[in-house]
Amino acid sequence: MPELPEVETVRRGLAPVMEGARVTKVELRRPDLRFPFPIGLAEAVEGRTFTSISRRAKYLLMHLDDGTVLISHLGMSGSFRIDWEGEAAVPGVFHHDRSKSPLHDHAVIDLARPDGKRASVIYNDPRRFGFLLLSAENQLHEHPLLRNLGVEPTGNMLDGAVLAKMLAGKKAPLKAALLDQTLIAGLGNIYVCEALWRAKLSPLRLAGTISGRGGKQTVRSERLATAIRAVIADAIAAGGSSLRDYRQADGSLGYFQHTFNVYDREGHPCPSPDCSGTIHRIVQSGRSTFYCPTCQR
DNA sequence: GTTTATTCCTGACCGC
DNA sequence: TGCGGTCAGGAATAAA
The missing domain is CATH 3.20.190.10 (MutM-like, N-terminal)
Structure with a gap:
């Protein structure tokens, strides 16, 4: 994907x-x-x-x-x-x-x-x-497909303050808000699940609840912004390292081996060292969400 | 304005 | 082994 x-x-x-x-x-x-x-x-x-x-x-x-x-x-x-x-x-x-x-x-x-x-x-x-x-x-x-796109989760544009402001007052589940391309541009189902796990935030939490009063940045918004940037940066790095020998493979680009902490890991133990929970799969707006109900709150 | 459901498509997978 | 059913998901679009 x-x-x-x-x-x-x-x-x-x-x-x-x-x-x-x-x-x-x-x-x-x-x-x-x-x-x-x-x-x-x-x-x-x-x-x-x-x-x-x-x-x-x-x-x-x-x-x-x-x-x-x-x-x-x-x-x-x-x-x-x-x-x-x-x-x-x-x-x-x-x-x-x-x-x-x-x-x-x-x-x-x-x-x-x-x-x-x-x-x-x-x-x-x-x-x-x-x-x-x-x-x-x-x-x-x-262009209609590009003009409404939100902030790139690369670089340092997406920080806790920006994230808190864009999610302030949002009633949609955090998972759905992060998939909204007009807010953050480029996240899909897999990396949203991974970022929420890293930030220890529940995908079910209402998006607005990570913002402070008046859309101010909070510990949670800071943590989530950092997690999103890290997940994306790590995945790009992993993809870059797979490029070295792409011609030895089959010449195709864009797919590389990647292990995930929660995505498609239903029933596995939560990989977080200080958590004894189990990864669950739920469906949110028609899509699978993988998360650990024990440590993601 | 905001949020959710439906739709497109084929291959992988599962149960019988 | 083969058949039918289900699922995966990005984003436009429609609907609530």
Whole structure:
């Protein structure tokens, strides 16, 4: 499940291949993913050169030299793969991982790089919840999908004061509030569960209750902000370390081994050293929440 | 304005 | 072994 750290990992994998590369061909193998491909997408991208690959929340932004931006979202099951010309695909990969079958290679971007190498960047997405869209650079911040996004949980923007202010008065469960992309941009189900566990806060607690009077920062808001930043930073670091040898694997980007403290750990003992509780699974707004009722209050 | 439910999709998994 | 049912989840959209 690609959340912000996975998307950032994909970005770091794609950037050195795509930046400075000219697009020789774009092949769309079906008319749509979650949304129809924009009319003229291939023509708009072919012949242009990628200047940079950036990220906003879970969106990948591929900037072209004429001010066009290719917006990509991996949805639930999307991934990118890099095939280098002259290098055989790793045999057997797709036999072992049907989820990345060539059947679901929906878009192929052929590149010619300044160093003379040629590569194809391939978008694969079995469940087709992802999408590729176009925007103009100077309208990017007004794009309907991007304009309402909240604060990035990276860097030092998200602190206890900011968090307390944004959650003040909120009646939704803390879990739901943290998933709201207009508040914090890029958190998904997994890292929300992990961050709440680290902060020792219950996902059931009403979001507003971690703020002080008048939305002032509190010990709890400080603890949660720190936990969110740490969970995301750790996951990005783990993804970065998996990038080193991504070409030995199967060329695909964005998925890496990761162990979680609570996510998908129902029935396991709480990993917190000073807690003898058990991880529970509940459903909140239709989604699984994993947490320890003993130490998360 | 705020919050919750539904919808899209396919593969993995489980029980019979 | 095969079949049917359930589940996973990001975010637009509709509904409460």
